[in-house]
Amino acid sequence: AQQYRITLLPGDGIGPEIITVAVQALTVIGKQFDLDFSFQEALIGGSAIDATGSPLPEETLKLCRNSDSVMLAAIGGYKWDSLPRHQRPETGLLGLRAGLGLFANLRPATILPQLVDASTLKREVVEGVDIMVVRELTGGVYFGEPKGVFETESGEQRGVNTMAYRSSEIDRIGKVAFETAQKRGGKLCSVDKANVLEVSQLWRDRITALAADYPEVELSHLYVDNAAMQLVRAPKQFDTIVTGNLFGDILSDAAAMLTGSIGMLPSASLGADGPGVYEPVHGSAPDIAGQDKANPLAQVLSAAMMLRYDLNQPAASDRLEKAVMTVLDQNYRTGDIMSEGMKLVGCQEMSDVLLAAL
Amino acid sequence: AQQYRITLLPGDGIGPEIITVAVQALTVIGKQFDLDFSFQEALIGGSAIDATGSPLPEETLKLCRNSDSVMLAAIGGYKWDSLPRHQRPETGLLGLRAGLGLFANLRPATILPQLVDASTLKREVVEGVDIMVVRELTGGVYFGEPKGVFETESGEQRGVNTMAYRSSEIDRIGKVAFETAQKRGGKLCSVDKANVLEVSQLWRDRITALAADYPEVELSHLYVDNAAMQLVRAPKQFDTIVTGNLFGDILSDAAAMLTGSIGMLPSASLGADGPGVYEPVHGSAPDIAGQDKANPLAQVLSAAMMLRYDLNQPAASDRLEKAVMTVLDQNYRTGDIMSEGMKLVGCQEMSDVLLAAL
Ligand SMILES: CC(C)[C@H](C(=O)O)[C@@H](O)C(=O)O
Ligand SMILES: CC(C)[C@H](C(=O)O)[C@@H](O)C(=O)O
Numbered sequence: 142a143q144q145y146r147i148t149l150l151p152g153d154g155i156g157p158e159i160i161t162v163a164v165q166a167l168t169v170i171g172k173q174f175d176l177d178f179s180f181q182e183a184l185i186g187g188s189a190i191d192a193t194g195s196p197l198p199e200e201t202l203k204l205c206r207n208s209d210s211v212m213l214a215a216i217g218g219y220k221w222d223s224l225p226r227h228q229r230p231e232t233g234l235l236g237l238r239a240g241l242g243l244f245a246n247l248r249p250a251t252i253l254p255q256l257v258d259a260s261t262l263k264r265e266v267v268e269g270v271d272i273m274v275v276r277e278l279t280g281g282v283y284f285g286e287p288k289g290v291f292e293t294e295s296g297e298q299r300g301v302n303t304m305a306y307r308s309s310e311i312d313r314i315g316k317v318a319f320e321t322a323q324k325r326g327g328k329l330c331s332v333d334k335a336n337v338l339e340v341s342q343l344w345r346d347r348i349t350a351l352a353a354d355y356p357e358v359e360l361s362h363l364y365v366d367n368a369a370m371q372l373v374r375a376p377k378q379f380d381t382i383v384t385g386n387l388f389g390d391i392l393s394d395a396a397a398m399l400t401g402s403i404g405m406l407p408s409a410s411l412g413a414d415g416p417g418v419y420e421p422v423h424g425s426a427p428d429i430a431g432q433d434k435a436n437p438l439a440q441v442l443s444a445a446m447m448l449r450y451d452l453n454q455p456a457a458s459d460r461l462e463k464a465v466m467t468v469l470d471q472n473y474r475t476g477d478i479m480s481e482g483m484k485l486v487g488c489q490e491m492s493d494v495l496l497a498a499l
Numbered sequence: 500a501q502q503y504r505i506t507l508l509p510g511d512g513i514g515p516e517i518i519t520v521a522v523q524a525l526t527v528i529g530k531q532f533d534l535d536f537s538f539q540e541a542l543i544g545g546s547a548i549d550a551t552g553s554p555l556p557e558e559t560l561k562l563c564r565n566s567d568s569v570m571l572a573a574i575g576g577y578k579w580d581s582l583p584r585h586q587r588p589e590t591g592l593l594g595l596r597a598g599l600g601l602f603a604n605l606r607p608a609t610i611l612p613q614l615v616d617a618s619t620l621k622r623e624v625v626e627g628v629d630i631m632v633v634r635e636l637t638g639g640v641y642f643g644e645p646k647g648v649f650e651t652e653s654g655e656q657r658g659v660n661t662m663a664y665r666s667s668e669i670d671r672i673g674k675v676a677f678e679t680a681q682k683r684g685g686k687l688c689s690v691d692k693a694n695v696l697e698v699s700q701l702w703r704d705r706i707t708a709l710a711a712d713y714p715e716v717e718l719s720h721l722y723v724d725n726a727a728m729q730l731v732r733a734p735k736q737f738d739t740i741v742t743g744n745l746f747g748d749i750l751s752d753a754a755a756m757l758t759g760s761i762g763m764l765p766s767a768s769l770g771a772d773g774p775g776v777y778e779p780v781h782g783s784a785p786d787i788a789g790q791d792k793a794n795p796l797a798q799v800l801s802a803a804m805m806l807r808y809d810l811n812q813p814a815a816s817d818r819l820e821k822a823v824m825t826v827l828d829q830n831y832r833t834g835d836i837m838s839e840g841m842k843l844v845g846c847q848e849m850s851d852v853l854l855a856a857l
Contacts, residue, residue: 229694262619299701366752369727390723392727
């Protein structure tokens with residue numbers, strides 16, 4: 142059997158509950174496809190702070206580096222919100238991205254036919270929406286130097302961050318985006334603020350130059366404010382979107398929320414080589430943690446992305462995704478996607494019906 | 500009669516058509532309220548580039564500075580999109596904002612009861628939405644230094660912009676926001692990315708400190724990605740939003756598009772003293788320019804904001820806003836807000852019925 146070492150990062154809040162479900166599903170899939178998963182757990186985020194004082198212990202990063210793939214659940218919670226920056230859960234996540242070189246973040250925003258009515262948008266506007274946001278994840282204003290709070294000559298404070306991209310960083314994410322668009326609907330929309338920002342003008346120039354290598358992909362450009370409007374006005378116009386770290390953070394969340402069911406959305410963060418990190422788009426939901434109420438399906442679909450991208454097991458990935466569709470077709474719903482006439486289940490019960498469907 | 504010098508900046512595309520309607524309306528209002536408007540026109544944007552080579556001729560700025568208020572229509576168009584940055588229409592707009600010290604941009608996103616169905620969102624989600632976005636307009640990454648495209652040691656290009664705020668800049672816009680919230684629903688939501696950006700942490704700290712001076716205002720904070728989601732999920736939770744230049748650009752456009760009728764939305768840009776600039780949220784719509792199809796009502800409502808904020812004529816402002824409601828109640832619609840059973844009118848015909856309603 143093919144062997145895979147998977148590092149699990151349950152993190153905070155509902156993290157441990159939902160990652161358990163993904164592990165259960167992978168274990169069944171493993172038997173079916175003769176894949177031998179060994180799971181090892183490590184600390185990140187708030188729980189890592191509580192245990193070690195650091196949101197990303199050196200050991201965690203080492204374990205991730207030595208594995209074939211990483212599954213992350215969710216990090217953060219009110220409890221750690223007022224700690225100094227270097228001790229915040231988010232700092233652990235940024236450190237993981239930088240430490241593993243995960244420059245490409247793939248965030249699908251797909252409306253499942255069973256859940257169209259969960260959207261706050263009208264059925265005819267969102268039915269069939271299937272967007273992939275390709276977000277640059279290790280550059281831009283998230284990591285640019287200089288940064289900090291400095292004292293000015295007049296004695297007041299000045300907060301500074303630097304939004305910067307080197308051409309090689311843009312080319313690298315651009316290639317991933319063009320290749321992604323190629324495998325999808327063949328349309329790529331690059332989002333920037335080139336009418337105001339120099340860094341965006343460089344972004345636009347490089348993406349435009351890359352287009353010559355992908356003649357079958359139709360490239361367009363939008364300013365970020367217009368992109369935010371178009372997502373609300375007519376989301377079906379989008380296939381693949383590529384953008385920088387900050388714009389990608391904002392637009393991928395807006396796109397996700399168009400579906401009305403972010404409890405269903407997975408994501409993948411990939412580097413040039415080495416393991417990727419697979420995690421739900423939603424957060425750690427501390428308010429319902431430990432109550433067996435969480436929706437584990439985004440975590441399960443993240444495991445499916447892992448099978449596809451890191452482990453190159455498309456058939457196993459398909460099987461897992463199909464099982465998720467089956468439980469939805471059987472009308473099982475966790476609280477976040479519940480609607481009239483459906484069967485309300487908890488997190489572990491959802492796991493049971495999913496395993497049955499597998 | 501009270502005398503007012505108003506500078507008109509028709510700009511590009513549909514600008515001249517729609518500003519004409521606002522002038523016609525102000526002229527009638529002037530007679531009714533004994534206000535004596537003198538209008539002077541100046542160049543900005545693409546039309547200024549064509550005539551003078553500069554998107555903001557020195558003369559325009561001088562004229563604006565010497566007037567009681569400024570009405571701007573819209574700037575830009577494909578024609579000027581590939582000019583070098585210092586010759587772009589947008590650069591003229593940024594220069595106007597900086598030149599007049601317009602640090603506070605007020606952008607209402609209001610759903611009019613007559614136009615609820617124009618929204619792509621479900622009626623129950625958007626009915627009654629009434630949001631005011633207070634956007635900082637002369638700082639942040641739009642103006643921060645250093646900026647530009649530089650060569651790195653390894654010979655590649657690096658695009659750089661600086662997202663920076665001084666505490667005094669934050670306090671200044673914060674005060675406007677708290678005062679705005681005070682006069683509205685008493686709720687202020689400050690939007691930043693304090694979990695990642697130092698400049699946002701300073702923003703959050705200063706806004707939080709200001710809150711002590713406004714005990715009747717209920718202050719909350721959201722990260723920008725979450726704010727984008729919440730606007731789509733449940734926009735009625737918002738009353739007043741305050742945020743920086745870039746986040747305000749994105750979120751105010753997303754909020755505007757929730758209404759489905761951005762042809763109806765005005766805005767005001769205000770400084771510490773001196774004239775403000777009043778303009779529609781929508782753009783110059785070059786595709787329908789000169790065809791008498793444009794919706795002039797956002798420009799008219801911008802004139803109403805001017806009467807209220809710069810000229811301190813609330814009764815005249817109310818009258819103008821009421822006339823706009825009247826023509827909507829009479830079922831007159833331009834193409835952008837047309838729906839079944841309504842009466843389709845052009846730009847000048849809309850003016851005629853508006854003047855009749857006045
Ligand atoms: C938690 C935070 C640092 C993170 C980000 O901004 O990247 C999150 O919002 C995300 O999108 O994964
Ligand atoms: C045209 C552009 C420079 C401008 C901005 O980004 O501020 C516009 O989008 C706006 O919001 O007024």
